[in-house]
Amino acid sequence: MTDSGPIANALRALPRTRLATLPTPLERGPELPGPDGRGTARLWVKRDDLTGLGGGGNKARKLEFLVGDARAAGCDALVTVGAGQSNHCRITAAAGAVVGLDVHLVLSGDRPAELTGNQLFSALFGAQMHFTGIDGTEWGALEIAREELVETLRSDGATPASIGIGGSSAVGAAGYALAYAEIVDDCRAAGITPAAIIHTSSSGGTHAGLLAGRAIHRHHGLLAPPVIAIGVAKGVIAHAPDPAALAGELLDLIGLGAVEVSADDVVVDPDWMGPDYAIPTAAGDAAILWAAHRGGWLMDRTYSGKGLSGVLGRSFEPGSDVVFIHTGGVPALFAPGGAPLP
Numbered sequence: 001m002t003d004s005g006p007i008a009n010a011l012r013a014l015p016r017t018r019l020a021t022l023p024t025p026l027e028r029g030p031e032l033p034g035p036d037g038r039g040t041a042r043l044w045v046k047r048d049d050l051t052g053l054g055g056g057g058n059k060a061r062k063l064e065f066l067v068g069d070a071r072a073a074g075c076d077a078l079v080t081v082g083a084g085q086s087n088h089c090r091i092t093a094a095a096g097a098v099v100g101l102d103v104h105l106v107l108s109g110d111r112p113a114e115l116t117g118n119q120l121f122s123a124l125f126g127a128q129m130h131f132t133g134i135d136g137t138e139w140g141a142l143e144i145a146r147e148e149l150v151e152t153l154r155s156d157g158a159t160p161a162s163i164g165i166g167g168s169s170a171v172g173a174a175g176y177a178l179a180y181a182e183i184v185d186d187c188r189a190a191g192i193t194p195a196a197i198i199h200t201s202s203s204g205g206t207h208a209g210l211l212a213g214r215a216i217h218r219h220h221g222l223l224a225p226p227v228i229a230i231g232v233a234k235g236v237i238a239h240a241p242d243p244a245a246l247a248g249e250l251l252d253l254i255g256l257g258a259v260e261v262s263a264d265d266v267v268v269d270p271d272w273m274g275p276d277y278a279i280p281t282a283a284g285d286a287a288i289l290w291a292a293h294r295g296g297w298l299m300d301r302t303y304s305g306k307g308l309s310g311v312l313g314r315s316f317e318p319g320s321d322v323v324f325i326h327t328g329g330v331p332a333l334f335a336p337g338g339a340p341l342p
């Protein structure tokens, strides 16, 4: 783990529960073909699908701080929310199992006849699953259902920690500020200076954490590669929640309010979501097959596949290096229609 440096030092102010297997590997991948097939940058993949906890994925890093916060506050349960095949819910279920807290998941849709993918894992980890019948893209309605459940649990005498969609609070984002330092360390060890660090974005917390991390590095004159988010949900594409504002909130929280994140730092590429969140795209499916064939990587149709399609669709300086953070999502491949094969 990146235990020294200005980001780690600043984050020592926050309670943390070690849950993830860190650092994750940075793998050297093939040369990217570029949109015209004439080649561009070398791809490097940061394997945050291998964070361990509950099958892995980016939420494990956020949950180290979210669970640390919940335990410091004396909470006896974790309540969170997500789409039916939420990776965040699955990993929260595992975190609760590890630390011995009850977990309640507020999920979109109705209970299916058979649990598959992330839902199967959440059930195995012992979480209580509350199916709301709400559509998976109606995040506002899902958040209200979460608040209602929290109120019910409180009136029954419990002290639940209420974790918003994707764990994308300032506290959750701390996990990705630390990840930024880890990636820069990896790049130094690999002898590269990446042109960009690219990742898939839906609730914005990963992006916010990376932006905060970059701002701290820049403030200290350290290597600070730019961050590019590939938006896969309408909210982040419409700039709500604003990742720069969330990054600022995190910096305030750790006493670094003087470190600036500017609007120019925020790059969200809106061109790879397709019609909506979790609706597969042809480019995303092609990226899934490219990743599987070229690197043995498993990417999913809601997140990583669309994110990688944004990397494959961009031009970079020939001879440069780009880092794609594989944020996970592998269990969703085992849900019905989860993989781009007949």
Ligand SMILES: *Cc1c(COP(=O)(O)O)cnc(C)c1O
Binding pocket: 057, 058, 059, 087, 088, 166, 168, 200, 201, 202, 203, 204, 205, 206, 207, 303, 304, 327, 328, 329
């Ligand atoms: C949640 C998630 C993301 C997006 O992260 P946010 O912090 O919500 O923007 C990307 N990939 C996978 C697999 C995820 O589960």
